Amino acid sequence: xxxxxxxxxxxxxxxIFFGIDVHKKNWSVCILGKEYEHKVMTIxxxxxxxxxxxxxxFPNGNYYCAYEAGYSGFGAYEQLxxxxxx
Numbered sequence: 169x170x171x172x173x174x175x176x177x178x179x180x181x182x183x184i185f186f187g188i189d190v191h192k193k194n195w196s197v198c199i200l201g202k203e204y205e206h207k208v209m210t211i212x213x214x215x216x217x218x219x220x221x222x223x224x225x226f227p228n229g230n231y232y233c234a235y236e237a238g239y240s241g242f243g244a245y246e247q248l249x250x251x252x253x254x
Contacts, residue, residue: 215247
């Protein structure tokens with residue numbers, strides 16, 4: 169019998185950064201670790217989607233976001249803060 173070891177992801181104490189290009193119909197997102205680029209993707213403009221992605225792929229990480237500060241950014245800020253994203 170072959171034994172497999174399950175590895176549980178844990179990013180405790182690690183900073184995960186992501187930038188958002190905010191648009192009405194979608195967000196372009198780039199996710200970065202300290203020394204690597206993880207992924208660039210386009211998602212629906214909902215903080216819940218990015219929050220779920222981060223918690224799944226980077227559990228217990230410290231999440232930091234940067235995005236354009238135009239009129240459409242204020243709603244994104246409130247949504248992201250509600251999910252504990254700085």
